[in-house]
Amino acid sequence: MTTPNPADAGSGEVVAAASVEPTATRSLPWGNGKRGRGDRLFHGLSEGSGVLIVVLIAAIGVFLLVRAIPALARDKENFFTYGGNWVTTNTSAMHFGIFDLLQVTVFAALFALILAMPVALGIAIFLAQYSPRRITGPLAYLVDLLAAVPSIIYGVWGLYVLAPRLRPIATWLNEHLGWFFLFATGNASVSGGGTIFTAGIVLAVMILPIITAVTREVFIKTPQSHIEAALALGATRWEVVKTTVLPFGRSGYISGAMLGLGRALGETVALLIILRGTQAAFGWSLFDGGYTFATKIAATASEFNNQYKAGAYIAAGLVLFLLTFVVNAMARAAVAGKDTR
Amino acid sequence: MTSILDRPLKARTFTALSLRRRLANAIATVLVTLSVAVALIPLVWVLYSVVAKGLNAVRSSEWWTHSQADMTAFLPGGGAYHAIVGTVMQGLVCAIISIPVGIFVAIYLVEYGGDTPLGKLATFAVDILTGVPSIVAALFIYALCIATLGFPRSGFAVSLALVLLMLPVIVRATEEMLRIVPADLREASFALGVPKWKTITRIVLPAGLSGIITGVMLALARVMGETAPLLILVGYSQAMNFDMFTGFMGSLPGMMYDQTSAGAGANPIPTDRLWGAALTLILLIAVINVAARVGVKVFAPETLGRSFSG
Numbered sequence: 001m002t003t004p005n006p007a008d009a010g011s012g013e014v015v016a017a018a019s020v021e022p023t024a025t026r027s028l029p030w031g032n033g034k035r036g037r038g039d040r041l042f043h044g045l046s047e048g049s050g051v052l053i054v055v056l057i058a059a060i061g062v063f064l065l066v067r068a069i070p071a072l073a074r075d076k077e078n079f080f081t082y083g084g085n086w087v088t089t090n091t092s093a094m095h096f097g098i099f100d101l102l103q104v105t106v107f108a109a110l111f112a113l114i115l116a117m118p119v120a121l122g123i124a125i126f127l128a129q130y131s132p133r134r135i136t137g138p139l140a141y142l143v144d145l146l147a148a149v150p151s152i153i154y155g156v157w158g159l160y161v162l163a164p165r166l167r168p169i170a171t172w173l174n175e176h177l178g179w180f181f182l183f184a185t186g187n188a189s190v191s192g193g194g195t196i197f198t199a200g201i202v203l204a205v206m207i208l209p210i211i212t213a214v215t216r217e218v219f220i221k222t223p224q225s226h227i228e229a230a231l232a233l234g235a236t237r238w239e240v241v242k243t244t245v246l247p248f249g250r251s252g253y254i255s256g257a258m259l260g261l262g263r264a265l266g267e268t269v270a271l272l273i274i275l276r277g278t279q280a281a282f283g284w285s286l287f288d289g290g291y292t293f294a295t296k297i298a299a300t301a302s303e304f305n306n307q308y309k310a311g312a313y314i315a316a317g318l319v320l321f322l323l324t325f326v327v328n329a330m331a332r333a334a335v336a337g338k339d340t341r
Numbered sequence: 342m343t344s345i346l347d348r349p350l351k352a353r354t355f356t357a358l359s360l361r362r363r364l365a366n367a368i369a370t371v372l373v374t375l376s377v378a379v380a381l382i383p384l385v386w387v388l389y390s391v392v393a394k395g396l397n398a399v400r401s402s403e404w405w406t407h408s409q410a411d412m413t414a415f416l417p418g419g420g421a422y423h424a425i426v427g428t429v430m431q432g433l434v435c436a437i438i439s440i441p442v443g444i445f446v447a448i449y450l451v452e453y454g455g456d457t458p459l460g461k462l463a464t465f466a467v468d469i470l471t472g473v474p475s476i477v478a479a480l481f482i483y484a485l486c487i488a489t490l491g492f493p494r495s496g497f498a499v500s501l502a503l504v505l506l507m508l509p510v511i512v513r514a515t516e517e518m519l520r521i522v523p524a525d526l527r528e529a530s531f532a533l534g535v536p537k538w539k540t541i542t543r544i545v546l547p548a549g550l551s552g553i554i555t556g557v558m559l560a561l562a563r564v565m566g567e568t569a570p571l572l573i574l575v576g577y578s579q580a581m582n583f584d585m586f587t588g589f590m591g592s593l594p595g596m597m598y599d600q601t602s603a604g605a606g607a608n609p610i611p612t613d614r615l616w617g618a619a620l621t622l623i624l625l626i627a628v629i630n631v632a633a634r635v636g637v638k639v640f641a642p643e644t645l646g647r648s649f650s651g
Binding site: 036038039041042043045046047048049050051052053054056057059060063064066067118119120121122123125126127130131139142143145146148149150151152153154155156157159160161162205208212236237238239241259262263265266267268269272273293294297298301302304307310313314317320321324325327328332 | 362363368369372373374376377379381383384386387388390391442443445446448449450452454459460462463466468470471472474476477478480481484485488505508512536537539541559562563565566567568569572573576594597605606612615616619622623630
């Protein structure tokens with residue numbers, strides 16, 4: 001077809017006529033058409049892996065539950081309110097319950113969280129706003145290194161190195177503030193160091209890098225315009241942080257703290273080494289010993305010899321699984337709420 | 342009466358910050374700087390303790406070549422060879438299982454089904470798995486392999502439990518790397534008629550390889566120090582055992598835990614062994630971390646330009 005001269009009569013018709021749209025042909029190899037064998041195999045493998053990980057989570061819940069039920073059926077005590085000594089040798093009349101485990105676990109984790117949260121906030125603010133750019137990377141790396149140290153090393157450090165150094169502080173607190181329930185003489189020796197006091201400090205060090213990393217990640221996303229606006233109004237550096245970074249990053253901080261709490265609740269071997277196991281009841285003192293869920297399971301694990309005995313501990317493990325699940329879900333929810341706002 | 346407009350315009354003199362504001366600023370600066378110091382004290386202290394106390398045991402050549410077979414807490418000598426072998430073998434078997442699965446899950450989430458119901462479910466599953474305490478992972482493997490399927494306790498069961506802990510880390514690291522590979526690269530490849538799976542294996546994965554390697558190495562370093570699965574799923578053996586499927590097996594965390602119950606702290610022989618094993622474990626993890634950094638340098642995608650490397 002020749003292009004009509006626009007000056008000629010009737011040329012407008014040609015221009016006005018609907019041009020023929022070329023029909024789109026799908027040439028993409030993964031469209032509706034045939035896919036090669038390699039593509040199908042690859043898609044299948046990756047989809048299979050996705051399914052596998054979902055199945056794994058379901059399996060964790062199901063297997064723990066299935067293994068726990070026979071033991072729970074033989075429990076002569078109320079599983080949730082019995083806090084005394086576990087008797088699992090006589091499988092026809094078992095006595096076990098999680099009341100004390102739950103208290104010790106939550107108490108130690110919360111103590112660690114209270115110690116770690118302000119420090120983590122300080123580090124995150126420092127790394128996001130204060131530190132010279134040149135040392136930000138190395139400093140963040142050093143804080144992350146805290147997470148790379150295995151928990152058993154924290155455990156032996158806590159018991160053999162830290163605890164003797166804490167002894168004067170612990171005895172001073174016990175002597176002078178002993179009237180307050182947190183510092184009352186507990187069921188473990190104050191000078192021995194195998195207390196929640198030592199364990200909580202070690203736990204705080206262990207969860208510090210997690211809280212810091214999550215918080216810092218949100219803090220550095222504070223819009224530059226907010227910071228500049230605050231500076232333009234004459235805010236000091238601290239006022240910039242207070243008026244822009246903190247409100248913006250609060251959800252990240254909460255989320256990081258929750259993730260840290262989840263880690264603290266499930267921590268096993270550091271606490272197993274530090275905490276003195278005791279049969280005495282837990283009394284909400286920092287100078288108590290005792291067992292958390294994880295240490296109770298780990299301390300007895302090598303003696304699992306029948307399904308009922310194992311089942312009792314698996315039931316405790318299931319509660320721990322659900323507990324950490326809820327805490328982690330809260331952490332995700334804190335961040336998810338931020339995104340939609 | 343003069344209105345405000347009649348007065349000559351004069352710039353306000355700059356008023357100094359009030360004392361309260363300056364004080365608050367100074368205090369805040371001190372506090373945030375202090376918190377960094379507070380975090381670094383335990384790091385330095387832990388590493389210093391381990392090196393100072395562990396050096397004694399590690400210095401002997403016997404440490405690297407002998408096991409603790411026939412040793413007691415009152416007989417000096419022996420080494421950590423059995424424990425190093427055990428830890429490395431358990432870590433490697435775990436890595437062999439988790440690396441392909443983890444990378445495939447990440448590929449599925451990024452390249453295939455991130456928005457499908459299954460994709461969302463898988464993301465959720467990875468989130469949960471990230472938070473699963475190691476003791477729960479170990480209990481699950483106990484309930485599945487030992488209580489239900491009837492296998493004996495073994496190093497392999499430990500590896501399986503470690504897979505649960507390593508998998509989410511690998512998925513997250515890989516996912517993150519795949520997401521920053523620019524879509525242009527994929528589209529250019531598709532435009533040339535390259536099938537999708539070849540695009541992924543030849544273009545996308547190599548572009549993100551350095552980050553994936555870092556993630557894998559860091560995950561490996563983390564699981565090698567895990568102790569909870571060892572306590573539940575395998576007994577500690579003082580002697581060599583290369584068999585992943587039968588018998589007790591030594592490992593560095595297992596050796597450390599064994600020494601704490603053998604009287605470390607009071608008796609110098611287990612104390613030396615305890616800190617020696619701790620130092621060996623730290624060295625092993627340091628080597629892996631350094632390898633991760635070297636891996637990043639070697640596999641950095643130079644040929645693909647620097648547009649997304651920063």
